[in-house]
Amino acid sequence: MITTLYIFIFFIIAAALVAVETPHALSAVIALGAVGFGLSIVCLFIGAPDxxxxxxxxEILVLIHMIRATLQRDIITIMGPFSRLNVIATMLIFGIGVAFFYQVALQLPPFGQAVMTLIENSPSRFYLEESLNQTGAASAITAVLLDFRAYDTLGEATVIFTAxxxxxxLLRRTVKRERKGKGAGDA
Amino acid sequence: MSWVFLLVALPLGGGFLLPLFDKRWAERWLPRGSEALTLALTLATAGLAFATIGWEGIYRMGGWSPPLGINLVVDGLSSLMLVVINSIALLVTIYSFKYMEDYTPTGKYYSLFLLMLAGMNGVILTGDMFNLFVFLEIASIASYALVGYRRGAVELEAAFKYLILGSIGSAFIIFGVGLLYAATGQLNMAQVSRNLAGQGRGVIGGITAAFFLVGFGLKAAQVPFHAWLPDAHSSAPSPISAILSGVLIKALGVYCLARVFFNVLGIDEIEGNILMWGGTLSMVVGALLAVGQEDLKRLLAYSSISQVGYIVLALGMGGIMLSRGEQALASLALVGALFHLINHAANKALLFLASGAIEEQAQTRQLGEMGGLFHRMPVTGTTTLCGVLSIAGIPPFAGFWSKLIIIVAALWGGFYAVATLLIATSVLTLAYYMRVEREAFFGAVPERLQKVKEAPAAMAWAMGLLAAGAVGLGVLYLPGLREMVLQPAMNVLLEGLRYAQMVLGG
Amino acid sequence: MRWAWAFVLSFGFWLLLTWPPGWQELSVGLVAAVVATTFFGRMLRLKTVRRLFDPRRYFWAICYVLVLIYRIFVANLDVAYRVLHPEMPIKPGIVKVKTVLQNEVAKTVLANSITLTPGTLSVDITDDGYLYVHWINVRAMQEEEASSYIVGRFESLLRRIFE
Amino acid sequence: MPEKEGMSLIVKEVARLIAPPIFIFGLYLTLTGHLTPGGGFPGGVVFACGFILVVLAYGGKRAFRRLPPEGASKYDSGGALLFLVIGLIGSLVGGHFLYNFIQAALPGTVFHLLSAGTMPLINIAIGMKVAACLFMVVMALTLFRLAGEKGGES
Known part of the structure; x- marks a missing residue:
C-alpha cells in the first residue's frame, strides 16, 4: 500500500521533471497530464474519492484544451536562454527551503497519522464523532464544508466568482465609452 | 450584536448582484443602478462599522461555538480597522462616480470593488486562520483585476507582476496556516494561541512565524518584497490606488501581521527586531526612491512604502518593548503605529484621489508637465496641500502627532539609531512633497494647462472630506476620544493573550 | 416527442445511479430529468430512440462485441509477432477506405473499433463516408481491397445493429 | 476553431451521446453530496465538462448559439446569491448567519436524499456557480486565444 503510493509519487516527480525539461511543448503538456493523473490516483490512495x-x-479537460492550444501554435519547441546565475540562485533557495522543511518534517505527525488522534481538543475529532447526530448529514466532509465551516465555503465560492x-x-471588448469633446478611448 | 456579519454579507451580495447590471435590460431600466447600489451598500457598511466602536465580542457563524465553527471577532483593533476601511471606501465610491464614468462595464468595476471591500472586512473580522486566508484571497484577487482595469499594456504588466508576487505571498501564508494546523490541530485563532501558549512554539511555530513574516510582508510591501507596489499602485485607476495604498496594504499586511504576531503567535524579541528593522529599511528606502520620481502617482506609491514602514517599525518596537516587559513604553509605540495607520490611510487616499483629479483634468501624471495648478484647480490644490502637510509631519496637522509619538517612543526606548533615521526620513519626506507642491501647484501656468478646470463636485467633495480628516484627525489623541478609538485597539495588541480569553471565555 | 424521450432516458439513467429508488429519489429525479432535458434534449435524435426497442438489435450488438473481442485478440497476436520478429516485417502507411454505413453513430463505432484493434488506427473520417486509417502492415493499396480487409469485418453487423 | 467547424464526426457523435449522461451524473454528484463523497464543487465541475465537451466538439460558433457565455454569468451570480440568501434566511430564522434552519425545523431521515437541512440546497447553489465559472474560464481562454490570433500580439 505505502510502497505503491511511493511509486506513484516518484512517477509524479519524474513526470514533472520531464515536463520542465522537455523542449517540445506538446510533450510538456502530456507530461503535465501524467502529473495530474498520478495525483488523482494518489488522492484515491489517501482516501479522497471525490x-x-x-x-x-x-485533467482530461485541461489536457484536451491544452493539446488543442499547442497543436494550433506554430512554435512547438520551447527555446530560451539559460542563465547560469538564475539556476544557481534557484538551487540555493531550493536547498535552503529543503533544509528548513527537513527540520519541520521531523516535528510533523507521521504520514497517514491523522492530526486529531494526536491532539486532545481537536475539533476534527468532534466532527467525526458528532457530525451525523448534530447535522444529519451522512457525509462528514459535507457536514464540515456546508455546516460547521459553511462560511469558509461561501468565501471559497466567492474566490472563484471574483477570479x-x-x-x-480584463477581457472585455470596449474599454472606454466614446465621449464628445474628449480624447477617444484607448485600445 | 447579531448584525456584524452584514459587514461581509452586504458587500458580498452587492458583488454577486452587480455583474448582472451590465446587461442591456439594466442599462435601460436602471441607468446608474450599479452606482446607486454601491453607494447604498458602502453607506450601510460605513454606518455599521462606526456602530461597532466600543463593542467587544464574538459572532458565531451557523451557531457553532468557537473551536468548532468559524466566529467573527469584534474588538478595539477590528473596529478601528473597520471604520478606516469602510469610511474610505465610501468616499472612494463617491469619487468613482465621476472618475469611472467613461469606462464601460461599470457593473463589473463596482462588483470587484465591493468584493474587495467584503474581502477586507472579512479579513478584519474573522477569528479563524483559514478563513483569514480565504478572505485575503478574495481581496487580493479583486485587486489584481482592478489594477489592470484600464487595460493598457503598462496596466496589464503591473497587474501581472502584482498577481505573481501576490500569489507567492498567499502561498507563504497558506503554508504557515497549514503548519500551524499540524502543530496545534486547530484553526481558530484564539484556540491556536491558547494551545501554543500551553505547549510552547517549537520549531514549527518558528518556521510558521517566518512564513507569515514573508507572506504578510509581501502583502504589506515591506522592502525586500516591495517591487510590485510602485507599478501596481500607479497603474490602477486612481480611486483604486487610493483604496490599495490607503487601506488594502494595511488590512492584508499590517493588520494581519499585528493580529497574528501579537494575538496568535505571541511576539518575541527576535521577531520584534525583524519587524522594526524591516520597517526602518522600508521607511528609508521608500523615501529615497520617492525623491527622484517624475511620475506623481509613482512618487505617491513609493511614499506608501515609506509610510507603511513607519507603522511596521512602530509595531516591531512595541513588540520588543512588550517582550522586555516595558508595558508603558510599548503602549506608546503601539498607539503611534495605530495612529499613523489611520492618518496615513486618510492622507494617502486623499493624495491619490487628488492625483486622479489632476490626471483627469490636465491629462498628465508627469510633474514636469504640471505647474500653477493651484490657480486652475483651487479645491484640489487646497486639499492636496492639507494632505501633503499632514503626511510630511507639519505641526498642527494629524500626521505630525503620530510621527511625534513614534519618535518619542523610539527615544524613550533607547533606539537612538532608529529615532535618528525617523527624523531624517521625515525631513526627506517633507523635501519630496514640497517638490510636488512647487512643481505641480505653484508657479506660472504653462500654455497647455490654461483651459484646465476644477474637478467635478463629487470628486471635490470626497477630497474635501479626506482633507478635513488630514487636518482634524489629530484630535483622536485628545483624552476623551483616545479612550474611544485608539486605546481599545492598542489594548488588544498590548494584552495579547486576553484575545483568547475574550473569544473562548474562561 | 423528442423532449419526452430525452426525459425518459435521463430519468432512466438517474434511476440507475440512485438504485434502489425511494419516493424521495423518484421525485428529485423527476426534477433532475426535467433540468437535463431542457439543457440537452435538443441533442437527441428520434430515429436512434426508436431503434432502442428492437430486441434483434441487442442480439446483434452482443454478437458484435464477441466478434470485436476476437478480432482484437487475433490482431494482438499479429502485432506481437511483427514486433518480436527479428526483421520486424512492418509496412506502415495510411490507406483510404470506403464505408457503406450511413448512420453516424454506426460510423463512429466503426472508427472506434478500428482504433481499438491493434495495428490499425483511424485517423480521420469524411462526411461522404471515407475513412483514413493508419495501418501497421499495409497489405492492399487499392481502395476496395483495403476496405474489405479493414471495414468489411465489422460493417455487416454494424448495419444490422444501427440501420 | 475558426477554419473548421468543430472536430471530426467521431468526436461529435461521442460528445452527443455522452454529454447528457455526464450532465445527469453531475446532478447526481451535486444532489447526493450530503450522503456520499461528492457535492457542489465536483458536481459543478462535471456539469461544466459536459458543456465544454459540446463546445469543443461542435466548435465555438455553433455551440455558442445554444450556450452563450454571457448567459453563464447569470447562473454564476444566481448560484452565489442563492448561497448568500440561504445564509441570510438562517440569520433571520435562527439568529446566526448560515444557520442550518431546515435541519432544526424538519430533520429528515438520515441517509435519505431529503435530509441534512440546507446542505443539499447549498450544494445546488455551489454546483450552479462552479459550473458557470468553469465554463466561463474555458470560454475566456478560448475567446482570448481567438482575439490574439486576429489582432496579432497582445
Whole structure:
C-alpha cells in the first residue's frame, strides 16, 4: 500500500521533471497530464474519492484544451536562454527551503497519522464523532464544508466568482465609452 | 450584536448582484443602478462599522461555538480597522462616480470593488486562520483585476507582476496556516494561541512565524518584497490606488501581521527586531526612491512604502518593548503605529484621489508637465496641500502627532539609531512633497494647462472630506476620544493573550 | 416527442445511479430529468430512440462485441509477432477506405473499433463516408481491397445493429 | 476553431451521446453530496465538462448559439446569491448567519436524499456557480486565444 503510493509519487516527480525539461511543448503538456493523473490516483490512495473524480475530470479537460492550444501554435519547441546565475540562485533557495522543511518534517505527525488522534481538543475529532447526530448529514466532509465551516465555503465560492469576474473585466471588448469633446478611448 | 456579519454579507451580495447590471435590460431600466447600489451598500457598511466602536465580542457563524465553527471577532483593533476601511471606501465610491464614468462595464468595476471591500472586512473580522486566508484571497484577487482595469499594456504588466508576487505571498501564508494546523490541530485563532501558549512554539511555530513574516510582508510591501507596489499602485485607476495604498496594504499586511504576531503567535524579541528593522529599511528606502520620481502617482506609491514602514517599525518596537516587559513604553509605540495607520490611510487616499483629479483634468501624471495648478484647480490644490502637510509631519496637522509619538517612543526606548533615521526620513519626506507642491501647484501656468478646470463636485467633495480628516484627525489623541478609538485597539495588541480569553471565555 | 424521450432516458439513467429508488429519489429525479432535458434534449435524435426497442438489435450488438473481442485478440497476436520478429516485417502507411454505413453513430463505432484493434488506427473520417486509417502492415493499396480487409469485418453487423 | 467547424464526426457523435449522461451524473454528484463523497464543487465541475465537451466538439460558433457565455454569468451570480440568501434566511430564522434552519425545523431521515437541512440546497447553489465559472474560464481562454490570433500580439 505505502510502497505503491511511493511509486506513484516518484512517477509524479519524474513526470514533472520531464515536463520542465522537455523542449517540445506538446510533450510538456502530456507530461503535465501524467502529473495530474498520478495525483488523482494518489488522492484515491489517501482516501479522497471525490477529489480524485474531480481531478480526473479537470485533467482530461485541461489536457484536451491544452493539446488543442499547442497543436494550433506554430512554435512547438520551447527555446530560451539559460542563465547560469538564475539556476544557481534557484538551487540555493531550493536547498535552503529543503533544509528548513527537513527540520519541520521531523516535528510533523507521521504520514497517514491523522492530526486529531494526536491532539486532545481537536475539533476534527468532534466532527467525526458528532457530525451525523448534530447535522444529519451522512457525509462528514459535507457536514464540515456546508455546516460547521459553511462560511469558509461561501468565501471559497466567492474566490472563484471574483477570479472569473476579474478575468471577464480584463477581457472585455470596449474599454472606454466614446465621449464628445474628449480624447477617444484607448485600445 | 447579531448584525456584524452584514459587514461581509452586504458587500458580498452587492458583488454577486452587480455583474448582472451590465446587461442591456439594466442599462435601460436602471441607468446608474450599479452606482446607486454601491453607494447604498458602502453607506450601510460605513454606518455599521462606526456602530461597532466600543463593542467587544464574538459572532458565531451557523451557531457553532468557537473551536468548532468559524466566529467573527469584534474588538478595539477590528473596529478601528473597520471604520478606516469602510469610511474610505465610501468616499472612494463617491469619487468613482465621476472618475469611472467613461469606462464601460461599470457593473463589473463596482462588483470587484465591493468584493474587495467584503474581502477586507472579512479579513478584519474573522477569528479563524483559514478563513483569514480565504478572505485575503478574495481581496487580493479583486485587486489584481482592478489594477489592470484600464487595460493598457503598462496596466496589464503591473497587474501581472502584482498577481505573481501576490500569489507567492498567499502561498507563504497558506503554508504557515497549514503548519500551524499540524502543530496545534486547530484553526481558530484564539484556540491556536491558547494551545501554543500551553505547549510552547517549537520549531514549527518558528518556521510558521517566518512564513507569515514573508507572506504578510509581501502583502504589506515591506522592502525586500516591495517591487510590485510602485507599478501596481500607479497603474490602477486612481480611486483604486487610493483604496490599495490607503487601506488594502494595511488590512492584508499590517493588520494581519499585528493580529497574528501579537494575538496568535505571541511576539518575541527576535521577531520584534525583524519587524522594526524591516520597517526602518522600508521607511528609508521608500523615501529615497520617492525623491527622484517624475511620475506623481509613482512618487505617491513609493511614499506608501515609506509610510507603511513607519507603522511596521512602530509595531516591531512595541513588540520588543512588550517582550522586555516595558508595558508603558510599548503602549506608546503601539498607539503611534495605530495612529499613523489611520492618518496615513486618510492622507494617502486623499493624495491619490487628488492625483486622479489632476490626471483627469490636465491629462498628465508627469510633474514636469504640471505647474500653477493651484490657480486652475483651487479645491484640489487646497486639499492636496492639507494632505501633503499632514503626511510630511507639519505641526498642527494629524500626521505630525503620530510621527511625534513614534519618535518619542523610539527615544524613550533607547533606539537612538532608529529615532535618528525617523527624523531624517521625515525631513526627506517633507523635501519630496514640497517638490510636488512647487512643481505641480505653484508657479506660472504653462500654455497647455490654461483651459484646465476644477474637478467635478463629487470628486471635490470626497477630497474635501479626506482633507478635513488630514487636518482634524489629530484630535483622536485628545483624552476623551483616545479612550474611544485608539486605546481599545492598542489594548488588544498590548494584552495579547486576553484575545483568547475574550473569544473562548474562561 | 423528442423532449419526452430525452426525459425518459435521463430519468432512466438517474434511476440507475440512485438504485434502489425511494419516493424521495423518484421525485428529485423527476426534477433532475426535467433540468437535463431542457439543457440537452435538443441533442437527441428520434430515429436512434426508436431503434432502442428492437430486441434483434441487442442480439446483434452482443454478437458484435464477441466478434470485436476476437478480432482484437487475433490482431494482438499479429502485432506481437511483427514486433518480436527479428526483421520486424512492418509496412506502415495510411490507406483510404470506403464505408457503406450511413448512420453516424454506426460510423463512429466503426472508427472506434478500428482504433481499438491493434495495428490499425483511424485517423480521420469524411462526411461522404471515407475513412483514413493508419495501418501497421499495409497489405492492399487499392481502395476496395483495403476496405474489405479493414471495414468489411465489422460493417455487416454494424448495419444490422444501427440501420 | 475558426477554419473548421468543430472536430471530426467521431468526436461529435461521442460528445452527443455522452454529454447528457455526464450532465445527469453531475446532478447526481451535486444532489447526493450530503450522503456520499461528492457535492457542489465536483458536481459543478462535471456539469461544466459536459458543456465544454459540446463546445469543443461542435466548435465555438455553433455551440455558442445554444450556450452563450454571457448567459453563464447569470447562473454564476444566481448560484452565489442563492448561497448568500440561504445564509441570510438562517440569520433571520435562527439568529446566526448560515444557520442550518431546515435541519432544526424538519430533520429528515438520515441517509435519505431529503435530509441534512440546507446542505443539499447549498450544494445546488455551489454546483450552479462552479459550473458557470468553469465554463466561463474555458470560454475566456478560448475567446482570448481567438482575439490574439486576429489582432496579432497582445
Amino acid at each position: 477529489i480524485a473524480i474531480t481531478l480526473v475530470v479537470v 472569473i469576474i476579474g478575468a471577464l473585466a
